[in-house]
Amino acid sequence: IDDEVAEAVIHEKPVTPELLKAGIRRQTIANKFVPVIGGSALKNIGVQYLVDAVVDYLPSPLEIPPAKGMEPDTREPINAPTDDNGNFCSLAFKLWSDPFVGKLVFFRVYSGTLSKGDTVYNPRTNKRERISRLIQIQADKREDIETCYSGDIAAIVGIKNITTGDTLCDEDHPILLEPPTFPDPVISMAIEPKTKLDQEKMGVALQRLAEEDPTFRVYTHEDTGQTIIAGMGELHLEIIRDRMFREFKVDANAGKPQIAYRETITGGAHGVGKLIKQSGGRGQYGHVEVDVRPAARGKGLLVENKIVGGVIPREYIPAVKKGIEEAVLNGVLGGYPVIDVEVDIVYGSYHEVDSNELAFKMAAIFAMKDGFKQGKPILLEPIMKVENSTPEEYQGDIIGDLNRRRARIDSIEARGNLTIVNAEVPLAEMFGYATAIRSLSKGRSSYSMEPSHFEQVPQNLVSAILDQKETK
Template sequence: AGANFLRVVEQIKTRLKAKPVPVQLPIGAEEEFKGVVDLIRMKAIYWSEEDRGMTYELKDIPESMVAVCQEWRDKMVEAAAEANEELMEKYLEASELTNDEIKQGLRQQTLANEIVPVLCGSAFKNKGVQAVLDGVVEFLPSPTEVPDVKGINEDGTEGERNSSDDEPFAALAFKIMTDPFVGTLTFIRVYSGVLTSGSSVYNPIKSKKERIGRLLQMHANSREEIKEVRTGDIAACVGLKNVTTGETLCDLSNIITLERMEFPEPVISVAVEPKTKADQEKMGVALSKLAQEDPSFCVHTDEESGQTIISGMGELHLEIIVDRMMREFGVEANVGKPQVAYRETIRKPVEQESKYIRQTGGRGQYGHVWLRIEPQKPGTGFEFVNAIVGGAIPREYIPAVQKGIVEQMENGIRAGYPVVDVKVTLYDGSYHDVDSSEMAFKIAGSQGFKAGATKANPSLLEPVMKVEVVTPEEYMGDVVGDLNRRRGMIQGMDENPAGKVVDAEVPLAEMFGYATDLRSLTQGRATYTMEFLKYMEAPTSIAEAIINKQ
């Protein structure tokens, strides 16, 4: 409901700052959507209802649309003519171009990122699919028309691969899918070289060799087995064991790591419990497969309660996960209340000594460290620096100290939430020839971090979301007032054909149930989008309340 083609075209221009050029116009809208007008051929296209849009026929444009179609065709031809001087001269002389010249001009402009061709259709009604596929071929770049893909060579230098079958093989795994018949399918996009089924490739992220089982060409919900894939192809591999989304597969003798995808940290968690004993094992399998498919979704077991905790990007994200668990894996589960994924950090540097000494009947335990713990810029993460000189602590014990610190960071400082954005320098300590062990230094590191961080003015960080609300003007005051009550900070207000646009930054903790509240405020006429923006320090009163709950 609410579909409006020309409004969307305007939104592409105002919101995305692009130059949309419609090459089709819809005939009717919403329930009355019947077909499209092809502005290049100036013909109406109608799809058959009987074979679910597999066939279509060309007819004359409805009389009522001829004038508006001519107006938009003129704009399209003008955009195509701007592609080069030859087309522009012809257009200025004749005010018209041939159909092939229009396609040539639109393609050139699209490849130069000057325009965005806009088509329309309805997947639900099976209308417009063939035209979109033709548009992909006619307007979008082939693999040889895009810049060479860049990556990092094995020696750390920047490398690149030409889009050629003669280059060494390189591909990116961009999607993992679980199939009930063949198991895990890894979708890859080949950037260079040729890959044949049965051959071996290398995963530089995991430093593991993988053998390709079968290669499948996917056609919507059907598939066809193929022997090889070449540059520019997209295919699914069967039999890969250690590949996750965003990882590179490359030639064993010519290693390159392509740019990885960045996945945001989960910001919301819920506890899930299987309803029956039979669901327990099935739930573990289902969640591990879903986590493999979706890197922004995480699963872990709470050590204190023994509960299974699932974490994702929002309420809807986790609702979909639980729904898929039931539909695809037959797992019935009870779901707890959503919990915000808070983080902890520190605000001042400290130095901390930590000794772990245990003397028992036999061999004792001895670990002694000096740690410098410092805050880092937001988003920097954790950094461990080994500044030991003169062998004060033997090299083999250093990783144990780091491991102890990392484990303690996971358990938090005051509220039990993971610690982020800290730098820890191990700069001194001592050891015992007989009693020192990895375990002793791990415990010394863990206890030292906990003691030092507690004195380093710890603070609680909460996830803040970027929220955009589009509302009719008469509800603007109510919407802004409601966002302010939710501790939101209004960043700006704008206007577009759909209404007033409010941009705000709001703590996630205040956004639970917002969809329902917004519907009530605006009689269902406002919409909103929300995405994770950053972590910010929570106000003292909020932080204290959260810590006291733990």
């Protein structure tokens, strides 16, 4: 693949380690090679090889194209070249709560320089932050520095109004870098502290963990008042609980993990919602009509105002949209969030005295619920992409187990002495899977899993899922 290495082989010249490393580096930068380093962080095996490989094979900031961003107001494309003399531009890619120095914001400088005492601008919040302390991280060592340069990775101490994916830049030359995208959680569980003392600490712990991990969410269930934690899988939530106990000394009980089901509609419908209350004096009046129809999978909620003739005054349209957004948080089948729906606001009416924003918001919620009921609603479940690596002699047992879990086998391929089975499996069927494959393969199989998409739940399972939710 690499011309220089091939030329050395053809001309029977020595193929030195340096020549091989240079060839691997060139092909890695060209996205033709993916270096793989074996090891274990837990047992500190192979870590040095990994660090050496980063130095030997990955591109320096000067060997990659400029970072791409856009002007926050006009959305015009802007490039941020790797240049110390350029306008300062960086991306906050990780937040971390350090027990000794507090909140650390890890950031990568794409252009320009940043020094202690400088002021940076966050175009998402339109706020300025003064940099009081800069730290360079070297493994478990922290070194205070005065300045960091383009291409550097460093950490800021003490900055407040920031989240993962925010751009920090020069206020006179604002730029918005493309933030990383994070999947929505697919699994959740209720969690409660064991003691009153733990209750106070748990809130702080969960807030900090949610700040650090964009794929982890915390919210309060509106019906039960329980604290719900949501993440990317069983292991993810187990790690969160372990960190709560280990780092924050919070002991908590957790309920059984719950699947993040969704609802959508399969047909178009017309929904009507009215709120009319009169009890002496000023009353409440709102009337909204909507057309709902299914959107393409992954489109989310799309709302369009098609009111003509002022049948709903313009000042009430934001309240109507707010009601629509609230309505999709709870579907009509099992109260699960509704996704992938197009909504047109088409008609309504108002009262000169009794109409207000709250009345129109509630009328919009009623109209959406009416439309959902008539739109042939269905239940959706999260589907996971699963890759299973197993010795060939266990292939049949592994595939048989996947089939029992309603899996759809995408491919089976040989890779050395292993068989790689790629499948799509409903998350609901993956509980206890790690234990199952260890048992089937005498501990010799492994798997990886990541969210893929949502699919309709088979009709024969819908009733059981909804009944189970009602009993909770």
